[in-house]
Amino acid sequence: VATPDLAGRHIVVSAGGTREPLDPVRYLGNRSSGKQGYALAKAAAARGARVTLIEANTGLPDPAGVDVVRIGTAVQLREAVLKAAGDADAVVMAAAVADFRPAEYATGKIKKSDDGGAPTITLVRNPDILAEISADRALPGQVVVGFAAETDDVLANGRKKLQRKGCDLLVVNEVGERKTFGAEENEAVVLAADGTETPVPYGPKEALAETVWDLVLPRLRPLSG
Ligand code: PMT
Secondary structure, eight states: OOOOTTTTOEEEEEEEBOOEEEETTEEEOOOOOSHHHHHHHHHHHHTTOEEEEEEESOOOOOOTTOEEEEEOSHHHHHHHHHHHHTTOSEEEEOSBOOSEEESSOOSSOOOOOTTSOOOOOOEEEOOOHHHHHHHSOSSTTOEEEEEEEESSSHHHHHHHHHHHHOOSEEEEEEOOSSSSTTOSEEEEEEEETTSOEEEEEEEEHHHHHHHHHHHHGGGSOOOOO
């Protein structure tokens, strides 16, 4: 039985991958299964927190005792995170968020042209939710945690991302077509804004989730009341 060291806390976790619609039948998406985010949500609930899990396109069953909010796109994820973060002690962004979305949504299915050409899809930037909530904390002392999904120069890119995003902790993990995405295991280094770096060896996503909460715990603001 887990120690209820997150009792009295409201924790927000995002999980899964956003999908950016092109037309009624197509979207731009990514390979996130939501397993890492769900492991975080379940572990926080087991440690006594009230948990809001904002999920994007995972198809996973709702974890017991967790409030689940379902969204589809990055813009919808931003709205849901800002709303839930209002009274949250910590926000963890494990979702894989599309950095770009199609500039236009075609209301009918995009057709092949007779001349054999292919359409050009113009993209626009999506909001950077993690950078926004880190810069503009809903509550003083709110702890903000991001993930960095990297394919090359994993640690160096992670360190730069920590600076850029301005969060308190950044969980750096390597990803590939079959690496981390959809897997039961993960391997990471958790970078902290105070310069400490905590390697987490290859193992179940549940074990990484526990380490994240162990690192969040001493950074939480004192419980009020
Ligand atoms: O879901 P699984 O199959 O279990 O896989 C887990 C995972 C690989 C998805 C997860 O461990 C992970 O790395 N999640 C973050 C994926 C991601 O979007 O990484 P990024 O390096 O592109 O983004 C960095 C951080 O900024 C993330 O916390 C992301 O949520 C956030 N972000 C990114 C873009 C954006 N527009 N807004 C954001 O808030």
